[in-house]
Amino acid sequence: xxQHVYESACRAETLxxxxxxxxxxxxYDVVAGFGGNVxxxxxxxxxxxxxxxxxxxxxxxxxxxxxxxxxxxxxAQIDLMLRPxxxxxxxxxxxxxxxxxxIVDYRDVNVVKVxxxxxxxxxxxxxxxxxxSVPETALHKFPIxxxxxxxxxxxxxxxxxxxxxxxxxxxxxxxEQLRFLENGIPIHVVETDTPxxxxxxxADLERVKQILEAS
Numbered sequence: 001x002x003q004h005v006y007e008s009a010c011r012a013e014t015l016x017x018x019x020x021x022x023x024x025x026x027x028y029d030v031v032a033g034f035g036g037n038v039x040x041x042x043x044x045x046x047x048x049x050x051x052x053x054x055x056x057x058x059x060x061x062x063x064x065x066x067x068x069x070x071x072x073x074x075x076a077q078i079d080l081m082l083r084p085x086x087x088x089x090x091x092x093x094x095x096x097x098x099x100x101x102x103i104v105d106y107r108d109v110n111v112v113k114v115x116x117x118x119x120x121x122x123x124x125x126x127x128x129x130x131x132x133s134v135p136e137t138a139l140h141k142f143p144i145x146x147x148x149x150x151x152x153x154x155x156x157x158x159x160x161x162x163x164x165x166x167x168x169x170x171x172x173x174x175x176e177q178l179r180f181l182e183n184g185i186p187i188h189v190v191e192t193d194t195p196x197x198x199x200x201x202x203a204d205l206e207r208v209k210q211i212l213e214a215s
Contacts, residue, residue: 001068001069001071002020002027002030002031002068003030003031003034003036004071005066005067005068005069005070005071005073006018006020006031006034006036006068008073008074008075008078009066009073009075009078011075012075012076012078012079012082013075013079014064014078014079014082014083014086015064015078015082016060017037018036018037018066019037019038019039019054020036020037020038020039020068021038021039021041021050021051021053021054022038022039022040022041022050023040023041023042023043023044023050025040028040039054041053041054045166046176047065047067047176048065048151048158048161048162048176048177048179049161049162049176051063051065051153051158052158052159052161052162055155055158055159056159058155060155061154061155062082062085062086062152062153062154062155063152063153063154063155063158064078064081064082064150064151064152064153065150065151065152065153066078066150067149067150069149070148070149070150072194073150074194076194077096077148077150077192077194078150080096080190080192081094081095081096081150081151081152081190082094082152084188084190085152085153085154085188091154091186091188092153092154092157092180092185092186093151093152093153093154093157093177093180093185093186093187093188094151094152094153094187094188094189094190095122095147095148095149095150095151095152095177095187095188095189095190096147096148096150096189096190096191096192097114097116097145097146097147097148097189097190097191097192098145098146098148098191098192098193098194099143099144099145099146099191099193100113100139100144100145100146101139101140102139103136103139105146106129106134106139106144107129109127109128110127111127111146112125112126112127112146112147112149112175113125113126113127113128113129113130113144113145113146113147114145114146114147114189115130115131115145116145116189120188120189120190121186121187121188121189122177122181122186122187122188122189124169124178124181125147125173125175125177125178125181126173126175127173127174127175130144131144145189145191147177147189148192151177157185161179161180164179164183166179167179167182167183168182169181169182170182
């Protein structure tokens with residue numbers, strides 16, 4: 001799965017370099033085995049902090065955080081996420097969202113939901129069924145979105161993140177991106193129509209295998 005995501009990322013037009021950051025020697029050996037660029041980071045509390053460890057030694061302005069558990073990710077989605085932060089210097093952090101279409105995903109705590117304001121900036125992220133208690137018959141009427149766990153950061157903002165203490169809602173939800181919001185840093189959210197499935201549990205992996213085999 002890591003190789004599949006790595007090779008997709010390498011085809012993105014907006015990326016100059018792709019690096020796998022890990023603290024697991026098994027992942028390191030797999031990536032090195034297929035000729036990928038990989039770095040060991042040591043233990044980190046969050047994926048964002050792991051990316052920051054690598055970013056400290058990079059001479060660039062923008063860093064993308066691409067999760068290795070998004071095997072359906074397309075290069076065009078990476079470009080979609082990066083273009084706003086490349087074009088607008090006021091954007092510090094950018095990510096993706098996708099419309100929730102089933103009541104199962106709406107209620108699933110492994111499917112992180114995001115609500116945004118009228119300018120496309122995140123108001124909140126939650127594992128709860130958000131917003132409100134929407135009945136299945138009315139699901140299509142409400143703008144309910146799943147957060148897609150990819151990020152683009154300005155390097156200095158990413159490094160600042162690692163200097164902040166973990167925040168109350170970050171701890172309550174188990175979602176590190178809330179640390180940005182709780183410190184007053186907006187997260188711009190771009191919608192993607194391309195179907196994605198984050199592999200959080202074994203059942204997700206089986207769904208992905210079926211989709212890839214059918215394509």
